Amino acid sequence: MDRALPWGALLAALLAAPQSAAAAGDRFNLTEVAPGNFVHLGRQLALDAPGHDDIANIGFVVGQRCVAVIDTGGSTRTGRALLGAIGQHTKKPICYVINTHVHVDHVLGNAVFVKDSVQFVGHEALPAALDRSRSLFLQSYSDDLDAPASGAQIVGPRIKVAADRDLELDLGARRLRLRAWPRAHTDCDLTVYDESTDTLWTGDLLFVRRTPAIDGSVKGWLSVLDELANLRPKHIVPGHGDVSRHLVQSIAPERHYFEALIANVRADLAQGKPLQEAIATADTSVSKDWLLWDVTHPHNVARVYQELEWE
């Protein structure tokens, strides 16, 4: 029975693989990270690089009744690619489009999904965040919208998730629990938790390998990480970077970076270092193998400096 051996070895290798993720064999390279949870991994590129419209992790969850899309990518082109791929996996209709926060790479594909039967869902602070971003999006990312680019394509949520109460969405024999967080990565961060498979879509509260950008509050973000760690999900889909099965482990580099950043900026403030010097010199013990460090780290220093100077 020597022919059985390779098959057994292959099966063992499959079972031992760190991810249960399997390529789903569609045109958009979706991976089924957990039953019914499909994710497309964005590329780790800068916001102004060619291909910048496909840098975030986006995907969808299929219930018995309908489908919920989680983020739509950084262009209508990317949104359309996702929409096409959904059709390759299920004939069920899309009933919800959930945006995890306001950033371009997560929302610019929204317009593609507009339909009477589709409801858009987001943090209660998302509409205001979109309002103030609309002109910037049109100015800097008009090529990522359908021509002629218009503010109306930047679609906001009809269903708003309040910060103090989780919202449940029923997809038919599958419930998604949505939580709106206090200020952390942005002021409108939302996570999606699929109870039936124990899968947590973190949005940009978790960056894997890509330098996390602080637009909300570093202290707020650290406390959100504490709360996320308590959830102990089996599958984690970060906003950027590879999916994982160990939340605490995946969070560790982010936490380490934030703590080092805070310690450094506090020391700068104690020495009376002005903002521009803190930006120019601040570094952390964290190694620079974070991607896009040169762009994102100075931004973070500026934000954290302002957050800590009134302590």
Place this chain on the structure above:
Amino acid sequence: MNRRTVPLLVLLASPALSAADTQFPSTGAWQFLRPQLYGARDIGEVGDQLMSIEAPASTPDPSATPIVLRFGPDLSGRVRQIRVIIDNNPSPVVTTMNLTRGVPVDEIDLRVRIDRFTSVRAIAETDDGHLEMRSTWVNASGGCSAPPGATQGGTLGEIRFRPTGERAMQISIRHPNNSGFQIDPRTGDSIPPHYISHIRLLAGGKAVMEADTGISFSENPTLRIGTSQPLGSPLTFEATDEPTQEHFSATWKSGADTSTR
């Protein structure tokens, strides 16, 4: 050499011409403001050794971009007014600052909102009535409509002094300095303008600086002033709120930080 001959010489050398272009970027706002603020008066160019302006070419935070003005020994103490202009901001004049003659100010740092790609310029008027300008470019977007930061709240008008040695003092006032272009994330309503319109700094009872300020200052307006000689003690900082006209003031004595409202 007569200063006025310099531009002519510069015109003859093309690499220097492009340098001259970046030194004096022209945009609509400045063309409009120049006659309003300075009429037909000549505005000279000075070298870095007399005056310089620094800002990040691409700002890490459009809602709080550091701008650093430096005066060399020949200009320090001789500037009676300094005006900072962000050409492409909704309210281009950041501040008009009057300095007391003889106070050896060699550095002024501001923290400003920058709405989009723009030139940022500083025009100094010297005690003998000359005007000198320096400028730089900053790439940014959305600084004027950015939401309030992580530190919003606290005691309105609280003033903090943060010295660096004896020759530099950073003064910050806790204030939203709302631009009028921001939106409340909870209600979706626009936030009305509410800002610091005037500031004054006294050292040892004598005025050092007095300035009109506005919505191009960042949230929690911050000023840092460096001098070649220590400023006298105590330092008193005063600020006026717009639209309430409420006054905030605080005094700092060397050795003891007495930040009061």
